[in-house]
Amino acid sequence: MPGRNPHEAVVSFLDPLRDALAVLDSHSQIVVHKRGGYRKEVPYAWLLNDEEGMRLRGVGRLRATMQFMIISCDPVTNEHGHRFRVTTLGYNYKISDTDDLDQLRFHWHPRGAGANQHPHVHALPNLDTHVYMPRVTLETVIRACLQMDAPLTMDVDEAVRHLAVTEAPHMLYRTWSDWPPGRAEPYGTSTESPHVHNP
Amino acid sequence: MGGSRAASEVQVKELSEQAAGELFDKICRREMGISGVEFLRRWDADEYAATEVDSVQGLADVVMALPLIRES
Numbered sequence: 253m254p255g256r257n258p259h260e261a262v263v264s265f266l267d268p269l270r271d272a273l274a275v276l277d278s279h280s281q282i283v284v285h286k287r288g289g290y291r292k293e294v295p296y297a298w299l300l301n302d303e304e305g306m307r308l309r310g311v312g313r314l315r316a317t318m319q320f321m322i323i324s325c326d327p328v329t330n331e332h333g334h335r336f337r338v339t340t341l342g343y344n345y346k347i348s349d350t351d352d353l354d355q356l357r358f359h360w361h362p363r364g365a366g367a368n369q370h371p372h373v374h375a376l377p378n379l380d381t382h383v384y385m386p387r388v389t390l391e392t393v394i395r396a397c398l399q400m401d402a403p404l405t406m407d408v409d410e411a412v413r414h415l416a417v418t419e420a421p422h423m424l425y426r427t428w429s430d431w432p433p434g435r436a437e438p439y440g441t442s443t444e445s446p447h448v449h450n451p
Numbered sequence: 452m453g454g455s456r457a458a459s460e461v462q463v464k465e466l467s468e469q470a471a472g473e474l475f476d477k478i479c480r481r482e483m484g485i486s487g488v489e490f491l492r493r494w495d496a497d498e499y500a501a502t503e504v505d506s507v508q509g510l511a512d513v514v515m516a517l518p519l520i521r522e523s
Contacts, residue, residue: 266463270462270463273461274460274461280461281462281463282462282464283463283464283466284464284466285465285466285470285518285520286465287471287522294522295522297515297516297519298463299474299516299519303482304481315512317515319515319518342515344511346512357511361514364514365500365501365514366499366501366503366514368504368505374505
């Protein structure tokens with residue numbers, strides 16, 4: 253998801269996410285605060301809609317927040333020869349039911365106090381348990397909504413194909429998928445915090 | 452991607468500083484039951500420094516949204 257400048261890199265980063273969200277039949281917008289203009293090496297966050305998230309008729313709500321940062325990239329490594337790209341710093345996706353009780357939480361919060369280097373999921377029946385798993389894309393979360401019969405703007409087969417296409421740029425340019433580089437694989441499912449190394 | 456709702460319908464809304472602060476406050480109130488100002492007071496006092504994020508209700512939600520108002 254490279255760009256010629258920081259702003260263009262963010263646009264390239266957000267466009268596939270906007271396109272993925274278009275699968276779900278509900279009001280959606282990505283909100284972001286660029287604090288005077290996008291700059292390199294500064295953390296930003298985008299949210300889906302607002303603190304209430306996206307209402308999924310008959311299912312509940314989807315809330316999504318992602319932290320990201322603009323970094324330099326080697327122009328040789330992308331087909332357009334661009335010098336900037338966005339890297340993801342963490343995410344927080346939640347699906348709640350019609351009573352707004354959380355059903356699934358997809359977490360990756362590797363920075364700052366209380367950091368946990370490994371992507372994990374909290375799921376019923378025990379939302380306190382960390383289930384470690386590879387990095388989850390927004391498309392994966394939308395597919396979970398789809399499996400919960402969330403209302404769609406297209407039929408299911410088309411939605412699956414659509415999400416594969418929107419996910420492709422991330423799959424192409426991401427630098428890791430299973431475990432963050434330099435981090436030991438966590439030890440399965442635990443209600444205890446894993447050993448954490450801060451970078 | 453024929454037949455889909457146009458992605459252009461999913462807009463990107465760039466918040467003003469005031470709107471970002473108000474949204475952060477709403478997230479703090481919803482997820483942790485405290486104001487944004489109170490959260491920042493606790494954060495700056497390192498009250499969460501030794502806390503595993505998932506051990507406090509809503510902390511993961513608020514921490515993830517912190518770049519709305521803070522650079523670090």
